[in-house]
Amino acid sequence: MRTTKELTGKATKFTKKSKRSSRWFLTPSFLGVFIFFVLPFFVVIYYSMVNNPVAHEFVFLDNFAKVARNGAFQRAVRNTAVFSAISVPLAVVLSLLLAVVLNQRLPFHSQFRTAFLSPMMVPVASIVLIWQVLFHYNGAVNDLIVNLGGDKIDWLKSDKAIFVIVILFLWKNLGYNMIMFMAALGNLPTDLIEVAELESANRWQIFVHIKLRYMSSTILFVTIMSLISSFKVFREVYLLTEDHPVENIYLLQHFMNNMFGNLDYQKLSSAAIYMSLAMIVIIGVLFAIENHFGKDVEE
Amino acid sequence: MNTPSKYDPLKARKKRKKIIHGINISICVIIAAMFAIMFLTPIILTVTNSFMSASEISSNYGSVFARSEKGGRVFISEKVNLKFIPDMVSGSQYLTVLFKSPDYLFKFWNSVILVVPIVGFQLFVALLAAYGFTRYRGRIREIIFFGYIILTLMPYQVTLVPNFLVSNWLGIIDTRWAIWLPGIFSPFAVYLLTKNMRKIPSSFIEAAKIDGAGEWQIFSKICAPLCKGALCSVAILIFIDYWNMVEQPIILLSDEAMHPLSVFLSKINSGEIGLAFAVATIYMIPSLLIFLYGEDYLVEGITFQSGIKG
Numbered sequence: 037m038r039t040t041k042e043l044t045g046k047a048t049k050f051t052k053k054s055k056r057s058s059r060w061f062l063t064p065s066f067l068g069v070f071i072f073f074v075l076p077f078f079v080v081i082y083y084s085m086v087n088n089p090v091a092h093e094f095v096f097l098d099n100f101a102k103v104a105r106n107g108a109f110q111r112a113v114r115n116t117a118v119f120s121a122i123s124v125p126l127a128v129v130l131s132l133l134l135a136v137v138l139n140q141r142l143p144f145h146s147q148f149r150t151a152f153l154s155p156m157m158v159p160v161a162s163i164v165l166i167w168q169v170l171f172h173y174n175g176a177v178n179d180l181i182v183n184l185g186g187d188k189i190d191w192l193k194s195d196k197a198i199f200v201i202v203i204l205f206l207w208k209n210l211g212y213n214m215i216m217f218m219a220a221l222g223n224l225p226t227d228l229i230e231v232a233e234l235e236s237a238n239r240w241q242i243f244v245h246i247k248l249r250y251m252s253s254t255i256l257f258v259t260i261m262s263l264i265s266s267f268k269v270f271r272e273v274y275l276l277t278e279d280h281p282v283e284n285i286y287l288l289q290h291f292m293n294n295m296f297g298n299l300d301y302q303k304l305s306s307a308a309i310y311m312s313l314a315m316i317v318i319i320g321v322l323f324a325i326e327n328h329f330g331k332d333v334e335e
Numbered sequence: 336m337n338t339p340s341k342y343d344p345l346k347a348r349k350k351r352k353k354i355i356h357g358i359n360i361s362i363c364v365i366i367a368a369m370f371a372i373m374f375l376t377p378i379i380l381t382v383t384n385s386f387m388s389a390s391e392i393s394s395n396y397g398s399v400f401a402r403s404e405k406g407g408r409v410f411i412s413e414k415v416n417l418k419f420i421p422d423m424v425s426g427s428q429y430l431t432v433l434f435k436s437p438d439y440l441f442k443f444w445n446s447v448i449l450v451v452p453i454v455g456f457q458l459f460v461a462l463l464a465a466y467g468f469t470r471y472r473g474r475i476r477e478i479i480f481f482g483y484i485i486l487t488l489m490p491y492q493v494t495l496v497p498n499f500l501v502s503n504w505l506g507i508i509d510t511r512w513a514i515w516l517p518g519i520f521s522p523f524a525v526y527l528l529t530k531n532m533r534k535i536p537s538s539f540i541e542a543a544k545i546d547g548a549g550e551w552q553i554f555s556k557i558c559a560p561l562c563k564g565a566l567c568s569v570a571i572l573i574f575i576d577y578w579n580m581v582e583q584p585i586i587l588l589s590d591e592a593m594h595p596l597s598v599f600l601s602k603i604n605s606g607e608i609g610l611a612f613a614v615a616t617i618y619m620i621p622s623l624l625i626f627l628y629g630e631d632y633l634v635e636g637i638t639f640q641s642g643i644k645g
Binding site: 055057058059060061062063064065066068069071072073074075076077079080133134137138140142143144147148149150151152153154155156157158159160161162163164165166167169170176179207210211212215216218219220254257258260261264267268270271274275276278288289292293296301304305307308311312315316319 | 359360363364366367368370371373374375377378380381384396417460461463464466467468469470471473476479482483485486488489490491492493494495496497498499500501516517519520522525549550554575578579581582585586596597598600601602611612615616618619622623625626630633634637638640641
């Protein structure tokens with residue numbers, strides 16, 4: 037479009053006209069997003085700075101301080117952070133491994149892909165039953181452990197619960213990440229790899245110095261997507277344990293649910309703002325890291 | 336000329352390479368197979384167990400699902416018997432779910448009625464918006480588009496609060512509209528569709544323009560049809576997300592009669608645990624069918640998503 041604009045004056049007229057007329061196409065979506073997301077978010081900011089919804093007295097950062105001191109919030113933040121710190125790196129590394137393995141032109145290649153992707157399609161609600169059978173105190177996993185001579189572990193009702201959730205998370209998300217890595221592996225510059233082979237670089241060197249380098253933007257994206265999914269893991273926790281999870285899987289969404297239950301707008305708003313700031317900072321940092329490492333391979 | 340008996344270092348190296356390659360491939364197959372088994376086992380177990388009779392399930396898994404506070408426990412073994420194949424294949428669970436206890440079918444219908452309009456209308460609204468973002472790329476529109484991306488990346492914990500506030504003002508809380516409207520206007524599909532539509536050569540559009548096509552004609556006759564593949568991919572991604580929804584109903588719908596099956600399944604009481612596997616299997620069927628028909632679209636959609644920086 038830009039080039040035609042430069043070429044003829046007639047096209048400029050087109051572009052101007054299309055600017056006006058295509059605006060109408062944007063309107064429904066923009067209004068919807070504005071009404072349901074943007075506008076109320078400003079109200080959220082406002083609510084986070086007043087003392088209560090009736091008096092509307094301006095208290096600036098008091099609510100933020102209150103939420104930050106709240107024990108439940110602290111626990112929720114800690115647990116969510118721990119969960120993400122365990123599960124996101126695992127999700128990235130394991131899915132990269134799967135993508136590399138599948139990329140070797142294996143027999144049954146497409147069947148394997150289907151198998152890896154299918155957990156993504158299965159609703160969590162359908163699968164929690166079998167998960168309970170597997171990880172219950174009297175469940176199948178403990179049965180296996182006892183047969184191997186170990187001690188029973190109360191997976192869902194002790195501090196081990198987080199591992200069950202990590203496994204469920206990986207089970208569900210590895211396939212999605214793997215597909216993104218496979219696409220990236222397929223787009224690598226083959227000439228560069230051939231040159232490296234001629235220079236007798238070994239496979240590990242090629243993998244680290246060329247493949248990973250060129251995939252850095254995909255790695256960034258997979259990390260961001262895994263991080264977002266790790267915040268969504270509340271679903272799995274809720275369906276496995278309902279409203280009363282053990283302490284170390286009490287997540288941010290549990291805290292939010294309680295606040296929704298009490299209609300505590302002040303805490304809700306402050307917590308939501310904390311989270312959106314955290315999200316923006318994390319994504320910004322990840323982009324900065326990627327920029328630093330991937331600068332010289334950017335096409 | 337041909338001297339096979341003579342030692343040929345080049346050939347030997349080639350042969351060795353071939354063997355190493357073979358070993359590599361077999362290791363890869365073993366790793367892949369292990370993961371495949373781990374990934375498929377829970378799904379297969381759920382499906383096969385749905386064909387057990389109620390008594391078989393309670394004798395196998397009773398110790399897991401019996402809740403002591405309910406009292407009146409029948410004797411059940413302390414261990415579970417994880418079985419892939421039921422002793423006796425029986426469709427009795429399905430018969431009960433389908434004909435005798437309509438509660439589950441109502442919940443299934445709740446899921447359908449919540450999800451289908453969201454998928455359809457979100458695609459339509461997003462396709463229009465994608466056209467708006469494609470036809471003209473001024474500074475303001477690029478800023479709005481960036482805002483959409485940021486919004487897409489925000490977790491539920493953040494977006495649910497604004498959604499809740501608006502639903503409250505509009506008085507639609509505790510009605511299906513509270514789920515429908517934020518779903519329909521969710522910015523998720525806009526990003527992917529815009530990226531896709533921007534790949535359409537502008538010469539197509541200019542040519543249509545010169546032939547006298549209006550904006551709506553360009554949209555409906557050229558741009559929308561060319562995005563068919565992307566539409567399928569995005570439809571699948573939206574469907575999975577909402578078919579799976581838990582957070583929105585428990586916060587925005589206090590009336591449990593309107594809850595979708597995804598929330599209700601976890602609340603099945605121990606008396607009906609036999610039915611649960613059948614219900615779980617029925618709940619999987621739509622998404623598995625979509626998967627079987629649309630796996631390539633799904634893969635394409637995920638692949639396309641990863642080009643976020645481009």
